[in-house]
Amino acid sequence: DGFYFTFSYPDFNAEQLLNELMYYGISAISLLITGSKREGIRACTSLICHEQFSDLEKRLQHFHKDHPVKRKK
Numbered sequence: 001d002g003f004y005f006t007f008s009y010p011d012f013n014a015e016q017l018l019n020e021l022m023y024y025g026i027s028a029i030s031l032l033i034t035g036s037k038r039e040g041i042r043a044c045t046s047l048i049c050h051e052q053f054s055d056l057e058k059r060l061q062h063f064h065k066d067h068p069v070k071r072k073k
Contacts, residue, residue: 004045010069027043
């Protein structure tokens with residue numbers, strides 16, 4: 001029970017993204033093991049307490065800072 005988010009990130013396949021997010025204390029599963037043909041991952045927030053959302057936000061901001069998205073022209 002909880003909220004599941006399915007996402008991807010530019011220039012990362014599912015395996016690379018899973019491995020990199022582990023450095024930021026974020027875990028998820030590959031969509032490939034769910035039978036999906038899409039590249040991406042799925043994360044669940046059911047075990048995150050409301051008080052921990054700021055920690056998650058900081059971790060994601062740090063990830064984004066370390067891996068900025070290149071804007072297409």
